[in-house]
Amino acid sequence: MAPGVQLRDGVEIEFASGERIVCDGVAAGTSTTEVTTVVSHAHGDHLVDTASEIVASELTAALASVRQSECDPETITHPAVDLIPAGHIAGSRAVLLTDPETDRRYLYTGDCRLSDRLYLDGFDPVDADVLILETTYGDPTYRFPAPEKTQHRIREWLAQTMDDVVILFGYALGRAQKLQVLLESTARSRVFITDAIAELNTVIESHRNITFHSQRYTNDVTLQPGDAVVLPMQTARLGWIESLVEATDAITAGFSGWAIDDSFIYQRGVDEGFVLSDHCDYDELIELVTTVDPERVYTQHGFTETFATRLTRKYGYQTQALKSNQSTLGDF
Incomplete structure (x- = not known):
């Protein structure tokens, strides 16, 4: 051949x-x-x-x-x-x-x-x-806004929702780390992540000059207004997530290049969508x-x-x- x-x-x-x-x-x-x-x-x-x-x-x-x-x-x-x-x-x-x-x-x-x-x-x-x-x-x-413009829009939204719990959905590897970095530049003092994201954070921190300051979310955590939770995108429709949203009256957001489509928020079951793509x-x-x-x-x-x-x-x-x-x- x-x-x-x-x-x-x-x-x-x-x-x-x-x-x-x-x-x-x-x-x-x-x-x-x-x-x-x-x-x-x-x-x-x-x-x-x-x-x-x-x-x-x-x-x-x-x-x-x-x-x-x-x-x-x-x-x-x-x-x-x-x-x-x-x-x-x-x-x-x-x-x-x-x-x-x-x-x-x-x-x-x-x-x-x-x-x-x-x-x-x-x-x-x-x-x-x-x-x-x-x-x-x-x-x-699929023509995306400049990354700086998207990041500014996300920060504005995070500021506007400071009186709420927000749950942010993005891939555990890649998007989740960027969302944590964006959250660290806001007034939100408590950011929670899953064990899976935390393990990936640890590996990245050991190879790159970056530190993530998020906490692991457990059943003992009581979410308060101003808290943020970063979760893998595929968990958005799991029962415990839906219960968490209902119990805390949280606002949810998804982050993806596909968010350029108006149907994104309905397909993913989130309140807001942002065009954040890798x-x-x-x-x-x-x-x-x-x-x-x-x-x-x-x-x-x-x-x-x-x-x-x-x-x-x-x-x-x-x-x-x-x-x-x-x-x-x-x-x-």
Whole structure:
């Protein structure tokens, strides 16, 4: 088979020599010892629970050990692989792969964001011949306000609701930490988090120059006006959360790029929605592509077909939307 890019369990890049490197997955039909496994960041849909060795940042490996109790991967290096801060969450990395025989450069972004946000620097794209790009928000509908504007709006809302208990929902890894940082810049003196978020905080604090001052929420805590609770997004509709909201008359808010849709608050069952995202919006995706200026762009996740089509029609790039188990260009 000719060298190239395939989407299977993860994104598989094959060099001219036949060597394979798999990003955020395991090569089909093989054990992880037969390929090099790269993990871009520690969100569950990108982790590889069967790999004992991974190319990843030290922070990503440490977070993986917490998120997957039976997995304690060792970080290794590879001469053809360079890791570049991706601006998605703490420890996240884009992956630059250079074929040693052809010098062809493949840039796999993983999840990424160009904008600086709070304690995270944005992704600084590099030149590559082939770009493999996540397109979660690859539709023109998804154009986000500048991060500073969103942060200001959140702080204003937190000030306006000082007489209330507020419950904030965001991903346990990434959004939850940013919400804690935002809360620390307000007059709220008590911020509570779950055990899961606290464990992730501890790992991040041990690798980054940042300290979170939140307290663990327990059944013994009596919430008072002005208190804030940060919870994982997926807990929003759990029975005990609904009971907590009812007992404290709390105001709830969700934080996501999807909050740009009017339906977000109804779908997530929250009172307020804020466009706080760790992914590139449509305009940042266009900027990323034009900065890298590759010969070919592969799109994955989200609006793959939409974004690939617009890149070709408007900008003239050769594009392919990745689909699982493609083996030749004719399968695209």
